[in-house]
Amino acid sequence: MANAFFANWRQNIIYIGFVAVFLVFAVTLADKGFLNPNNLLNIVRQTAMIAVMAIAMTFVLSAGEIDLSVGAVAGLSTVTVAMAIAAGGPIVGVGAGIATGLAVGMFNGWLTTRIGIPSFLTTLAMMGIAKGVAMWISATAAVPILSPGYSWLFGGGNLGPVPVLLFWMAVLGGIGHIALRRSGFGRRVLATGGGETAAHYSGIDTKAIKFKVLVISSLAAALAGMLYAGRLQSGRFQLGEGDELSVIAAAVLGGTSLFGGKGTVIGTIVGALMIGLINNGLILMGLEFSQQLIARGGIIILAVALSQKRS
Amino acid sequence: MTASATAVRMTGISKAFGGVRALDGVSFEVLPGEVHALLGGNGAGKSTILKVLNGVHRPDQGAIEVAGVPLTTHTPEASRAAGIAMNYQEMSLIPTLTVAQNIFLTRECRDGKGFIDDREAERRAADIFAMLDVFVDPKAVVGDLGAGQKQLTEIAKAISQDAKVLVLDEPSTALAVSDVERLFIFLRKLKAKGVAIIYVSHRMDEIARIADRATILRDGRHVITAPLSELPIDTMIEHIVGRRSKGLSDVERGEAVKGEVLLELANVSGLQKPENISLTLHRGEILGLAGLLGSGRSSLARVIAGIEPVVKGEIRIKGRVVSIRRPGDAIAAGVALVPEARATQGIIPAHSVASNMVLAVIDRLSTVGLVDAKAANDLTDAQIERLRVKTAGRDHAVSTLSGGNQQKVVIGKWLATNPDILILDEPTAGIDIGSKSEIIRLVRELAAAGKGIIMISSELSELLTACDRILVMSEGRVHQDLVREALEDPSVPADDLAHRLQAAEQRLQIEIQKALAVQEVSNG
Numbered sequence: 001m002a003n004a005f006f007a008n009w010r011q012n013i014i015y016i017g018f019v020a021v022f023l024v025f026a027v028t029l030a031d032k033g034f035l036n037p038n039n040l041l042n043i044v045r046q047t048a049m050i051a052v053m054a055i056a057m058t059f060v061l062s063a064g065e066i067d068l069s070v071g072a073v074a075g076l077s078t079v080t081v082a083m084a085i086a087a088g089g090p091i092v093g094v095g096a097g098i099a100t101g102l103a104v105g106m107f108n109g110w111l112t113t114r115i116g117i118p119s120f121l122t123t124l125a126m127m128g129i130a131k132g133v134a135m136w137i138s139a140t141a142a143v144p145i146l147s148p149g150y151s152w153l154f155g156g157g158n159l160g161p162v163p164v165l166l167f168w169m170a171v172l173g174g175i176g177h178i179a180l181r182r183s184g185f186g187r188r189v190l191a192t193g194g195g196e197t198a199a200h201y202s203g204i205d206t207k208a209i210k211f212k213v214l215v216i217s218s219l220a221a222a223l224a225g226m227l228y229a230g231r232l233q234s235g236r237f238q239l240g241e242g243d244e245l246s247v248i249a250a251a252v253l254g255g256t257s258l259f260g261g262k263g264t265v266i267g268t269i270v271g272a273l274m275i276g277l278i279n280n281g282l283i284l285m286g287l288e289f290s291q292q293l294i295a296r297g298g299i300i301i302l303a304v305a306l307s308q309k310r311s
Numbered sequence: 312m313t314a315s316a317t318a319v320r321m322t323g324i325s326k327a328f329g330g331v332r333a334l335d336g337v338s339f340e341v342l343p344g345e346v347h348a349l350l351g352g353n354g355a356g357k358s359t360i361l362k363v364l365n366g367v368h369r370p371d372q373g374a375i376e377v378a379g380v381p382l383t384t385h386t387p388e389a390s391r392a393a394g395i396a397m398n399y400q401e402m403s404l405i406p407t408l409t410v411a412q413n414i415f416l417t418r419e420c421r422d423g424k425g426f427i428d429d430r431e432a433e434r435r436a437a438d439i440f441a442m443l444d445v446f447v448d449p450k451a452v453v454g455d456l457g458a459g460q461k462q463l464t465e466i467a468k469a470i471s472q473d474a475k476v477l478v479l480d481e482p483s484t485a486l487a488v489s490d491v492e493r494l495f496i497f498l499r500k501l502k503a504k505g506v507a508i509i510y511v512s513h514r515m516d517e518i519a520r521i522a523d524r525a526t527i528l529r530d531g532r533h534v535i536t537a538p539l540s541e542l543p544i545d546t547m548i549e550h551i552v553g554r555r556s557k558g559l560s561d562v563e564r565g566e567a568v569k570g571e572v573l574l575e576l577a578n579v580s581g582l583q584k585p586e587n588i589s590l591t592l593h594r595g596e597i598l599g600l601a602g603l604l605g606s607g608r609s610s611l612a613r614v615i616a617g618i619e620p621v622v623k624g625e626i627r628i629k630g631r632v633v634s635i636r637r638p639g640d641a642i643a644a645g646v647a648l649v650p651e652a653r654a655t656q657g658i659i660p661a662h663s664v665a666s667n668m669v670l671a672v673i674d675r676l677s678t679v680g681l682v683d684a685k686a687a688n689d690l691t692d693a694q695i696e697r698l699r700v701k702t703a704g705r706d707h708a709v710s711t712l713s714g715g716n717q718q719k720v721v722i723g724k725w726l727a728t729n730p731d732i733l734i735l736d737e738p739t740a741g742i743d744i745g746s747k748s749e750i751i752r753l754v755r756e757l758a759a760a761g762k763g764i765i766m767i768s769s770e771l772s773e774l775l776t777a778c779d780r781i782l783v784m785s786e787g788r789v790h791q792d793l794v795r796e797a798l799e800d801p802s803v804p805a806d807d808l809a810h811r812l813q814a815a816e817q818r819l820q821i822e823i824q825k826a827l828a829v830q831e832v833s834n835g
Contacts, residue, residue: 178426181427182426182427183426183427184417184419184427186427187408187412187416187419187427188417190405190407190408191405191408191416193407194405194406194407194408195404195405195406195407197402198402198403198404198405199405199416200367200387201367201387201399201402201403202387202403202405202416202417203386203387203388203391203417204416204417257407260407261405261406261407261408262407
């Protein structure tokens with residue numbers, strides 16, 4: 001078992017890398033409070049939204065598509081949720097968030113599968129549209145959320161010492177993992193991305209699969225927006241900005257193929273945690289933001305390069 | 312025969328793609344418990360009618376009944392629900408999934424809680440392979456498998472569906488002789504259980520051994536359906552070949568003037584194929600390579616063109632030993648390959664005729680890194696005129712041209728490198744008959760102008776029209792070296808060109824089947 005794990009070390013580089021980076025930080029940053037439970041839980045808090053979106057992105061990439069609009073959709077959802085809570089209370093707010101995700105996802109899916117625009121372009125355009133709508137309806141101002149219950153459940157609260165965000169991440173990760181590995185839907189997603197013609201000949205409705213993964217991705221982005229809004233008790237269009245790159249990086253670091261047909265939800269979550277871990281460690285090291293960006297980019301390139309199969 | 316006794320009844324099926332009629336009112340009937348061979352040359356409509364049956368294509372006209380029940384929805388799902396299972400030529404496998412996952416794709420084994428149970432699928436896949444008496448690892452990822460193992464996986468996928476109608480499209484191309492034998496034993500068992508089996512193959516010896524009846528298609532039309540006992544191999548070939556050579560037969564075959572030796576291969580072997588090839592090609596000569604898919608014709612072309620490595624042996628060009636390790640070496644030595652897959656390997660469809668034509672000689676046309684536009688345009692115009700390319704202009708995208716004219720662009724692109732040796736791999740695939748004879752006329756002109764040409768084609772009538780000499784290949788080896796005249800049938804009047812070509816085609820077909828038989832004896 002252990003031998004098989006190391007024989008396929010390239011495939012499992014994310015787990016080895018995660019442990020290695022953790023150990024290095026644990027030793028070098030011990031005196032700066034890296035191992036302090038509060039710091040470790042903070043990493044989870046900062047990673048949860050990326051992880052939620054990255055779980056869905058694993059399905060999108062596995063089906064051979066991509067979704068660049070997730071960050072902007074998260075931002076839009078913070079605004080619609082905050083405005084709906086102000087108008088009708090937390091339940092209306094949650095409904096507004098889900099509706100935002102559904103609407104954007106169905107539009108992305110429709111353009112991609114019916115009109116035939118590649119998802120790269122559909123979601124690139126949607127990135128701008130979602131951000132524009134969020135700026136417009138909020139007049140670029142932050143919208144406060146005055147519902148403690150909402151804020152507790154969606155991102156701000158703790159159960160004992162454990163942040164509620166950890167539960168969101170764990171539950172969705174568990175569902176995502178089982179759905180991809182053990183459900184008929186997950187198998188069809190992997191088949192569609194692995195060989196679209198072959199999947200079609202085998203009786204799989206590949207367009208329906210692509211439509212569904214894009215809807216799931218937008219729903220996850222809307223949920224991530226709801227978590228941002230709850231944690232920061234407000235909705236603002238800037239929230240989630242640029243997250244799409246971290247989300248895709250988390251999935252690819254975890255071992256999901258950009259070309260479809262191969263994906264792992266557990267790997268994705270570890271990939272997201274790895275990015276959070278690196279960010280946290282670099283801050284504790286006292287690097288400037290500019291240096292953090294460079295170091296983070298370097299570590300991601302190294303990890304992905306090591307995971308590539310040599311031909 | 313009552314309706315309920317037929318496993319499949321297809322009546323009056325027509326199907327056109329764009330303007331091309333692939334099927335024209337074809338009727339096809341298969342009984343339960345028979346192996347029914349479906350035969351025909353390339354483009355006869357075999358694949359199309361199978362894809363109609365299987366729901367991939369919707370027929371323009373006609374009706375399908377499966378076990379007496381009309382099939383009205385034309386999707387792969389509907390056909391499968393009606394009890395039809397088909398293996399495609401490696402088309403229905405997902406390379407990133409395992410063998411077991413592929414076999415049970417969309418019919419996954421479930422555990423008690425409704426989750427997919429891959430362990431159970433692996434056990435059941437192993438059972439199927441055990442029943443076939445072959446070994447394939449159910450846990451292996453399909454992308455890592457060789458062609459033979461992939462084919463066995465395809466077959467396992469088709470037979471795992473407990474179908475009433477099993478369609479096997481060229482199941483034996485990549486299989487070892489012993490595996491084909493085991494497949495046949497298994498098919499006989501299925502037959503005894505009342506399963507109807509449709510079997511497509513180019514290997515007449517296999518058909519003769521396994522099939523009960525045969526249906527032959529030609530040019531999208533039904534020719535004959537008869538028991539095998541009434542169809543000796545010669546008769547089958549006659550029906551398959553028919554008179555479709557018409558149109559090619561009026562290509563004039565002038566006497567070739569053979570010049571110096573351009574290319575010599577001495578005991579050349581590639582990685583797997585080709586094996587131990589020796590041949591000579593003279594200036595002004597067209598050498599044809601005949602054989603079935605997988606016989607090593609294309610591999611030989613790629614070895615000469617530097618795309619695949621020479622493992623053993625020696626290549627001499629104009630008497631000098633050359634070392635060809637990369638395509639660039641071959642081009643520098645005066646070899647040009649017009650590749651098999653025109654759309655992906657030959658042209659860049661969205662680019663203009665001019666930009667495609669000059670692609671291989673950009674360096675020659677450039678000064679300090681800038682392409683000399685006038686030189687490029689002059690070259691393009693000269694090629695358009697020389698090859699009679701029909702295009703609205705050199706600036707139009709190649710994708711707007713017909714298949715035949717696209718192929719001329721590819722040929723023009725390689726002629727621009729001024730090669731002595733031109734290799735053409737299936738130059739007429741997917742081209743209408745009129746353009747085909749034009750391409751062949753062009754090839755003969757090029758030879759007359761002093762090129763040495765190697766031509767690969769699966770359409771024997773084309774090889775016979777174009778070539779001065781034909782090598783018959785099988786399993787990577789050359790079995791026969793025939794001068795074109797040796798294939799003439801002296802009993803046919805010399806002025807009946809169409810009939811003469813047809814007779815020659817039958818003789819060549821028989822030589823190819825003989826080469827297969829020789830191979831089997833030496834393997835067995």
